[in-house]
Amino acid sequence: MSDKIPVTVLTGYLGAGKTTLLNRILTEEHGKKFAVIVNEFGEAGIDGDLVVGADEEVFEMNNGCICCTVRGDLIRILDGLMKRKGKFDAIIVETTGLADPAPVAQTFFVDQDVGDATRLDAVVTVTDAKWLKERLKDAPEAKNQIAFADVIILNKTDLVSAEELAEVEAAIRAINPYAKLQKAQRCDVDIPSLLDRNAFDLDRILDIEPDFLESGHHHHHSDDIRSISLTIPGEVDPEKFMPWINDVAQLQGANILRSKGILAFKNEQRRFVFQGVHMILDGDLQRDWKPSETRQSRLVFIGRDLNENELRKGFEACAA
Amino acid sequence: MNTAPASSVSLREHVVPIEAGAHVVAVRWLKQGLAFALAEGQVLRWRDGATDTVEAHGGGILCATGDAERLITGGDDGRVVVTRMEGAPEELAKDPKRRWIDAITLSPSGNLAWNSGKSVQARDEKGRVRTLETASTPQGLVFAPKGYRLAIAQMNGVSLWYPNTEATPEFLEWKGSHLDAAWSPDGRFVVTSMQENALHGWKLGDKAGHMRMTGYPAKPRSLSWSHDGLWLASSGADGAIVWPFQGDGPQGKAPRECGVRHARVTRVAFHPGALVLAIGYDDGCILLVRLTDGSELLVRPAQRGSGITAFAWDKGGKRLAFGAEDGAAGVLTLPA
Numbered sequence: 001m002s003d004k005i006p007v008t009v010l011t012g013y014l015g016a017g018k019t020t021l022l023n024r025i026l027t028e029e030h031g032k033k034f035a036v037i038v039n040e041f042g043e044a045g046i047d048g049d050l051v052v053g054a055d056e057e058v059f060e061m062n063n064g065c066i067c068c069t070v071r072g073d074l075i076r077i078l079d080g081l082m083k084r085k086g087k088f089d090a091i092i093v094e095t096t097g098l099a100d101p102a103p104v105a106q107t108f109f110v111d112q113d114v115g116d117a118t119r120l121d122a123v124v125t126v127t128d129a130k131w132l133k134e135r136l137k138d139a140p141e142a143k144n145q146i147a148f149a150d151v152i153i154l155n156k157t158d159l160v161s162a163e164e165l166a167e168v169e170a171a172i173r174a175i176n177p178y179a180k181l182q183k184a185q186r187c188d189v190d191i192p193s194l195l196d197r198n199a200f201d202l203d204r205i206l207d208i209e210p211d212f213l214e215s216g217h218h219h220h221h222s223d224d225i226r227s228i229s230l231t232i233p234g235e236v237d238p239e240k241f242m243p244w245i246n247d248v249a250q251l252q253g254a255n256i257l258r259s260k261g262i263l264a265f266k267n268e269q270r271r272f273v274f275q276g277v278h279m280i281l282d283g284d285l286q287r288d289w290k291p292s293e294t295r296q297s298r299l300v301f302i303g304r305d306l307n308e309n310e311l312r313k314g315f316e317a318c319a320a
Numbered sequence: 321m322n323t324a325p326a327s328s329v330s331l332r333e334h335v336v337p338i339e340a341g342a343h344v345v346a347v348r349w350l351k352q353g354l355a356f357a358l359a360e361g362q363v364l365r366w367r368d369g370a371t372d373t374v375e376a377h378g379g380g381i382l383c384a385t386g387d388a389e390r391l392i393t394g395g396d397d398g399r400v401v402v403t404r405m406e407g408a409p410e411e412l413a414k415d416p417k418r419r420w421i422d423a424i425t426l427s428p429s430g431n432l433a434w435n436s437g438k439s440v441q442a443r444d445e446k447g448r449v450r451t452l453e454t455a456s457t458p459q460g461l462v463f464a465p466k467g468y469r470l471a472i473a474q475m476n477g478v479s480l481w482y483p484n485t486e487a488t489p490e491f492l493e494w495k496g497s498h499l500d501a502a503w504s505p506d507g508r509f510v511v512t513s514m515q516e517n518a519l520h521g522w523k524l525g526d527k528a529g530h531m532r533m534t535g536y537p538a539k540p541r542s543l544s545w546s547h548d549g550l551w552l553a554s555s556g557a558d559g560a561i562v563w564p565f566q567g568d569g570p571q572g573k574a575p576r577e578c579g580v581r582h583a584r585v586t587r588v589a590f591h592p593g594a595l596v597l598a599i600g601y602d603d604g605c606i607l608l609v610r611l612t613d614g615s616e617l618l619v620r621p622a623q624r625g626s627g628i629t630a631f632a633w634d635k636g637g638k639r640l641a642f643g644a645e646d647g648a649a650g651v652l653t654l655p656a
Contacts, residue, residue, distance in 0.1 A: 052396065052420065053417070053418075053419060055437060055438065055457065057456060057457055057475070059475060059497055061515070061516065062495060062496045062515075062516045072456075072457065072475070072497050072515070073457060075515070076422065076457070076459070077420070080380070080382050080396065080420065080422055083343040083345065083359035083380060083382075083645075084343070084359050084360065084380050085343075087360075111515075112517075112538060112539075113538070113539065
């Protein structure tokens with residue numbers, strides 16, 4: 001596990017500042033060596049020994065899972081890079097501004113060779129404080145990238161007023177309240193804070209609290225992508241929960257971008273933790289519940305056109 | 321070999337170790353010695369124990385082919401480079417956009433082909449280069465055993481291209497991502513390894529047909545035909561999986577499983593003149609297995625972190641060269 005190479009996926013709409021961030025990561029002194037996979041038609045020049053141009057090639061796996069798309073080019077490039085393991089400590093995959101992050105993320109769970117050698121660390125999305133609200137209206141990809149993110153960099157905050165900034169932040173939070181949000185100008189974020197986040201590592205999913213502290217729910221029912229949080233104030237019955245969550249993933253997986261859960265199973269001392277990308281679910285029993293913790297069961301879905309009432313009813317029927 | 325009490329014999333003492341120093345991408349016997357293509361861009365030349373190293377690529381070597389005189393490599397610097405036993409490596413071609421070259425193949429008559437981006441370059445023995453644009457990234461490349469015809473494994477099938485003609489390549493369709501390609505020595509079958517842990521085969525000619533060879537726990541990335549062309553060995557399982565290609569091929573027939581161990585087979589290489597298979601595993605072990613009775617000879621014991629990545633038999637089948645992911649390598653000389 002520990003010798004797997006961490007991979008950070010960098011997304012963001014055109015002009016948001018991905019290239020600026022990449023250049024900072026490549027030129028600043030932070031003690032790490034990166035291999036960088038850039039999309040071939042990138043915005044500006046990025047050069048270096050271990051910079052590889054990728055020609056985005058998405059394909060569907062022949063495994064009966066309709067939304068199980070992966071990036072063939074990535075599988076090929078990672079296979080080649082792994083022969084030169086000693087040359088870098090981490091890998092960054094830059095996606096095109098129009099890319100859906102899901103096939104990139106799914107590649108790490110579906111392809112065995114990739115999964116054996118590397119681990120997906122986090123999806124980092126760069127957004128533009130000035131133009132994001134426009135993009136959310138006209139570009140479904142921009143919305144997808146925010147919904148998918150573990151870390152969101154809200155860049156170019158110097159180009160907007162305080163009110164505009166609050167508005168754009170609220171728009172981001174309406175889609176994804178769980179990602180870590182960092183405000184920046186010219187992507188001046190602390191680079192190490194973007195790395196080694198273990199966002200897909202079950203052992204590191206400690207809580208699924210929103211990243212911000214305002215209380216109360218603000219539902220934006222006009223938005224097609226949003227997050228749904230469900231809580232049972234006690235235990236669930238795994239005999240009911242497992243078939244239900246598998247059904248949800250199979251039937252609604254195409255609409256669920258990300259999911260996470262921490263559950264208290266009946267007669268089980270340990271916490272059950274899972275995370276998912278579309279139809280792909282990864283779950284395991286983790287550490288014991290601490291005496292200070294309330295044994296409760298909580299799920300979060302971020303997705304498109306999700307039926308909250310139906311999901312709530314289905315989940316509540318799993319209560320022990 | 322035929323008389324040895326196989327099960328009790330080890331060939332370990334007949335192995336000369338070689339320190340290659342980096343992940344061995346490929347190894348090839350040239351007339352006067354051995355050439356190792358290394359992942360860090362160098363070629364290591366070995367001649368009866370004496371070695372020298374030359375820089376062939378500015379980045380890493382991704383693929384290699386060759387003949388008795390030349391090791392020909394493709395790299396992540398977008399170059400095709402020829403290295404001989406003497407002298408400096410020579411650049412044969414260069415991609416203007418410095419795109420990766422990760423598939424390369426040479427025909428017995430000296431035609432060469434390689435990929436870059438979504439195109440394939442074919443260079444005939446006179447040095448004329450033709451380019452074919454493909455709809456998806458070309459992966460495995462292999463020439464027909466006779467004639468100037470190239471099989472190109474790609475998304476959803478295999479293209480069969482005559483580089484000397486303007487004709488649109490024939491497309492053998494099968495849904496999925498096709499990785500490596502092999503053409504049977506009699507020219508009747510084309511086989512690919514697939515993303516979905518399977519092999520797919522096409523019988524060419526009048527009674528064309530598909531062959532599905534499934535059940536692998538991992539991708540079968542190494543393929544080797546027996547000298548008589550009747551068997552195809554493959555990696556990707558805990559033993560070598562060997563499919564029978566007599567008659568109409570393996571459809572409906574069970575494969576042989578050779579050298580089953582608690583490890584994954586990473587490389588296979590049939591002996592050039594006998595039904596003996598060299599099997600390399602991800603735990604570093606190497607076995608020789610006789611297909612007729614399944615008897616096994618140990619060539620190299622398991623060595624952590626030293627998974628086998630390359631094999632080459634010499635022309636007469638007296639010596640087997642190997643390389644590993646940690647830069648270890650060696651030569652087995654079969655006892656007379």
